[in-house]
Amino acid sequence: MQTPTTDQTRQLPQLLEPRNPGIDLDLDWVRGLQANTPAIGRRAQTLPGRRSVKKEVQAAWLCRALSCIDLTTLSGDDTPGRVHRLCAKARQPVRADLLHALGLHGLTVGAVCVYHDMIAPALDALQGSNIPIAAVSAGFPAGLSPFSLRVAEIEASVAAGASEIDIVISRRHVLTGNWPALYDEMRAFRRACGNAHVKAILATGELGSLRNVARASLICMMGGADFIKTSTGKESVNATLPVTLVMLRAIRDYHTRTGFRVGYKPAGGISKAKDALVYLAMIKEELGDRWLRPDLFRFGASSLLGDIERQLEHYVTGTYSAGWRHAMG
Incomplete structure (x- = not known):
């Protein structure tokens, strides 16, 4: 198995890539985006059957997936x-x-994702680990609190020690086609984040169409997003392969035109190791190996880690263990 090098597993995006500064709003580019929904559906449906990895290659891919997890707890009873x-x-x-047994040492997840009030306990627990703390912000999950409060919440989380901020966009701007308003919002959130990296949550299950997903992805990147993220995990429909394909191609087009790499984070509903492998395969095909590192790709997940650990134990021992042997805490 190929062991990831230290540089390959460093989590903070700014350590490896120039940040996306954003560009001027280009409405011609945005309005020219379309989405062939049947073709996208066929491409996503056939991928799991065409791309599979086995044995030691599968174990290596699962270790890579593990290093890209934003281990998350976003419950009211945290x-x-x-x-x-x-x-x-x-x-x-x-x-x-x-x-x-795998010959790996120092393997950690990509980040820990919490609410603002849990930043201090996370900082204390992660001291000396170099694992970033991501905080959800901007009126998460609905994004409907007053704008000034959303900006202040971002600033407070950065001041408290979060190095990554997962913001939620105003879905109404997408649904009404008010692209200048979405762009201005994203620019304001980016400024509020300062040196902290910003992940823009699109809540794709609430955007109405894949065309809207493509356009919202592009607007957020124009506004300076370092990552674009599918979902809060609270919607009825979260990350899906068709949505992922649309967002990855928007990232590819943006990189082609600007030279800046933007990260991608699917979140919500990804709980099985086999599903993680499919997402990795799609990213490898659409964006290339450079995006298969934690500075440009993350899973928003918690239960996924337990299933990956079970699969790794099966690879090492030849038997499956009970889930309680890999408890989250």
Whole structure:
């Protein structure tokens, strides 16, 4: 198995890539975007059957997927104790004996994602680990609080120590085609983040069409988003392969025109290792190997980690273990 190098597994995007500064709003480009929904559906439907990896290659891909997880807890009953346990799992996501058998050392998740009030406990638990803390912000998950409060919330999370901010956009701007308003909002959120990287959550399940997903993706990148993210995880429809294909191609087009690489984060509903492998395969085909690193790709997930660990134990021992052997805390 190929062991990732230190540079390949460093999580903070700004350490490896120039930040996307954004560009002037180009409405001709935005309005020219279309989405062939039947073709996109066929492409997404056939991918799982055409691309599969086995044995040691599968184990290596699962380790890469693990390193790209934003280990997340976004529940109303979150406590400092729960966050401490989550951070302990982030620092040691796979049992030491399995890592030893795989020949991997120092493997961690990509980041820990929490609400603003849980930043301090996360900072305490992750001290010395170099694992970034991502905070959800801007009126998460609906994005309907007063604009000034959303900006202030971002600034407060950055001041509290979050190095990545997951903001939610105003869906109404997309649904009404008010692209200048969405662009201005994204620019304001980017300014509020300062040196912290910003992930723009599109809430794709609420945007109405794949064409809207493509246009919203492009507007957020024009506005300076470092990542574009599918969902809050709270919508009825979260990350899907058709949506992923549309967003990846928007990222590819933006990189082709501007030279800046923007990251991608699917979130919500990705709980099985086999599903993670399909997402990695699509990214490899659409964007190339450079995007298969935690500085440009993340899974927004929690239960996914447990299934990946089970699959790695099966690779090492030849047997499947009970889920409680890989508990999150």
